[in-house]
Amino acid sequence: MIRRLSQARDRGIPEATVARLPLYLRALNGMAERGLATVSSEDLAVAAGVNSAKLRKDLSHLGSYGTRGVGYDVEYLIYQISRELGLTQDWAVAIVGVGNLGRALANYGGFVSRGFRVAALLDADPEVVGDHIAGLNVEHIDELEAVITRRGVSIVVLATPATAAQQVADRVIAMGVTSILNFAPVVLSVPEGVDIRKVDLSIELQILAFHEQRKADRMTGGPVMAEEWPEAVDL
Amino acid sequence: MIRRLSQARDRGIPEATVARLPLYLRALNGMAERGLATVSSEDLAVAAGVNSAKLRKDLSHLGSYGTRGVGYDVEYLIYQISRELGLTQDWAVAIVGVGNLGRALANYGGFVSRGFRVAALLDADPEVVGDHIAGLNVEHIDELEAVITRRGVSIVVLATPATAAQQVADRVIAMGVTSILNFAPVVLSVPEGVDIRKVDLSIELQILAFHEQRKADRMTGGPVMAEEWPEAVDL
DNA sequence: CTCACTTTGTGCATCGGTTCACAAAAGGAC
DNA sequence: GTCCTTTTGTGAACCGATGCACAAAGTGAG
Numbered sequence: 001m002i003r004r005l006s007q008a009r010d011r012g013i014p015e016a017t018v019a020r021l022p023l024y025l026r027a028l029n030g031m032a033e034r035g036l037a038t039v040s041s042e043d044l045a046v047a048a049g050v051n052s053a054k055l056r057k058d059l060s061h062l063g064s065y066g067t068r069g070v071g072y073d074v075e076y077l078i079y080q081i082s083r084e085l086g087l088t089q090d091w092a093v094a095i096v097g098v099g100n101l102g103r104a105l106a107n108y109g110g111f112v113s114r115g116f117r118v119a120a121l122l123d124a125d126p127e128v129v130g131d132h133i134a135g136l137n138v139e140h141i142d143e144l145e146a147v148i149t150r151r152g153v154s155i156v157v158l159a160t161p162a163t164a165a166q167q168v169a170d171r172v173i174a175m176g177v178t179s180i181l182n183f184a185p186v187v188l189s190v191p192e193g194v195d196i197r198k199v200d201l202s203i204e205l206q207i208l209a210f211h212e213q214r215k216a217d218r219m220t221g222g223p224v225m226a227e228e229w230p231e232a233v234d235l
Numbered sequence: 236m237i238r239r240l241s242q243a244r245d246r247g248i249p250e251a252t253v254a255r256l257p258l259y260l261r262a263l264n265g266m267a268e269r270g271l272a273t274v275s276s277e278d279l280a281v282a283a284g285v286n287s288a289k290l291r292k293d294l295s296h297l298g299s300y301g302t303r304g305v306g307y308d309v310e311y312l313i314y315q316i317s318r319e320l321g322l323t324q325d326w327a328v329a330i331v332g333v334g335n336l337g338r339a340l341a342n343y344g345g346f347v348s349r350g351f352r353v354a355a356l357l358d359a360d361p362e363v364v365g366d367h368i369a370g371l372n373v374e375h376i377d378e379l380e381a382v383i384t385r386r387g388v389s390i391v392v393l394a395t396p397a398t399a400a401q402q403v404a405d406r407v408i409a410m411g412v413t414s415i416l417n418f419a420p421v422v423l424s425v426p427e428g429v430d431i432r433k434v435d436l437s438i439e440l441q442i443l444a445f446h447e448q449r450k451a452d453r454m455t456g457g458p459v460m461a462e463e464w465p466e467a468v469d470l
Numbered sequence: 471c472t473c474a475c476t477t478t479g480t481g482c483a484t485c486g487g488t489t490c491a492c493a494a495a496a497g498g499a500c
Numbered sequence: 501g502t503c504c505t506t507t508t509g510t511g512a513a514c515c516g517a518t519g520c521a522c523a524a525a526g527t528g529a530g
Contacts, residue, residue, distance in 0.1 A: 025441075071476095178447065
């Protein structure tokens with residue numbers, strides 16, 4: 001059978017699965033580097049930190065790429081997942097906001113390695129414009145529209161202050177950008193069809209604090225704190 | 236009724252709810268600054284970017300803090316959520332790995348503002364040790380255990396290279412730390428009872444790329460790409 | 471070829487989370 | 501007080517994701 005066409009690939013991959021594919025990909029790359037030719041769902045699952053049934057179900061959404069009794073071909077699976085994630089093409093990314101975080105992102109090796117190319121850095125501060133960071137010239141935010149067009153930017157990373165984020169988002173969306181990774185601590189409102197992913201350092205810490213507190217409470221023998229508004233308790 | 240004890244607060248707040256509480260808190264703080272005294276679930280939901288039924292169900296897990304026909308008292312709700320999240324105490328955070336990202340985190344204002352205090356910066360590179368960043372002296376990783384004890388660190392942020400992350404995690408866990416925020420692109424294996432949260436820039440971009448590609452596919456009229464391993468297609 | 475063994479792919483039960491839709495509660499007008 | 505309006509809190513239906521458990525499909529030995 002030479003051309004097995006899209007019989008299995010039902011175009012609708014669950015969001016939860018998509019979020020795990022990069023994890024599998026990373027584990028597989030490690031295995032490829034170590035020269036492994038095939039891997040079982042069990043081993044790959046351990047390497048990716050999930051359970052093997054989930055892994056198999058995830059992969060089954062892409063197609064039937066394993067061999068029963070054997071496992072998965074490492075290189076083949078890398079290719080299939082990469083293709084599914086769209087990493088076989090390269091994506092031009094613009095980073096807006098070249099503060100501490102923007103600089104860190106620009107220098108972050110993980111971007112380049114997997115199909116992503118930082119194609120532009122932009123900032124509003126004249127002090128920063130013109131700086132060379134990670135081999136790129138920082139351009140002025142006024143150039144935003146021109147840069148997006150000229151460099152074919154399709155993904156924008158927002159590392160601006162919270163106050164500027166919505167405004168920049170509006171401008172890039174007007175230019176046709178539909179994928180935004182937002183580091184600014186603000187809820188962006190965007191039209192239908194635009195994908196926003198949000199990374200919020202402060203929220204992550206707050207979630208940890210919640211669990212940490214709960215663990216501490218358990219140590220000291222359950223809820224001893226007042227349940228009331230302080231004033232209400234005292235009166 | 237002076238002491239209404241934990242009748243509603245069933246100690247088991249859904250994880251999904253916990254993850255949204257910081258969002259509500261941020262929206263509420265904005266409202267408090269603008270002088271709003273009360274807010275309806277509808278308005279707060281819009282500000283936080285969720286739907287109002289979800290918001291009400293989330294808040295109902297904390298207790299019954301609203302007034303029917305009126306809404307929620309802004310200050311009161313801020314206090315209740317803060318307390319639930321454990322933000323009424325302050326948490327000493329250590330950042331391990333003072334590269335670009337570590338620096339960005341150390342300077343990130345959002346930490347200090349909400350109960351978190353960066354209490355230590357550590358790195359293995361002698362070039363970096365001794366630097367002053369965000370008012371702190373960078374200490375050598377050999378001091379890790381001593382610093383954790385001395386400063387009462389209970390949350391550790393890992394901004395190390397992937398290769399060092401597991402090792403540092405093992406050491407801080409041995410010191411009794413049970414809350415870790417991991418920026419290194421690696422799956423940490425930790426014992427039961429330790430909470431890990433992971434922020435992975437590269438994964439976020441890959442998820443965006445997946446959706447971006449799907450949008451592009453739809454434009455050009457569905458799946459036209461070969462489904463096969465390139466060699467297999469040609470032969 | 472047959473048998474024993476391995477490992478995938480998936481049907482099914484289950485679970486957690488979301489959303490709807492409405493009764494219950496509160497406030498204000500009169 | 502009664503009536504009308506507003507808005508909460510929640511029961512119940514729904515939806516997606518997880519995990520179990522096993523049949524199906526493959527390998528390899530003899």
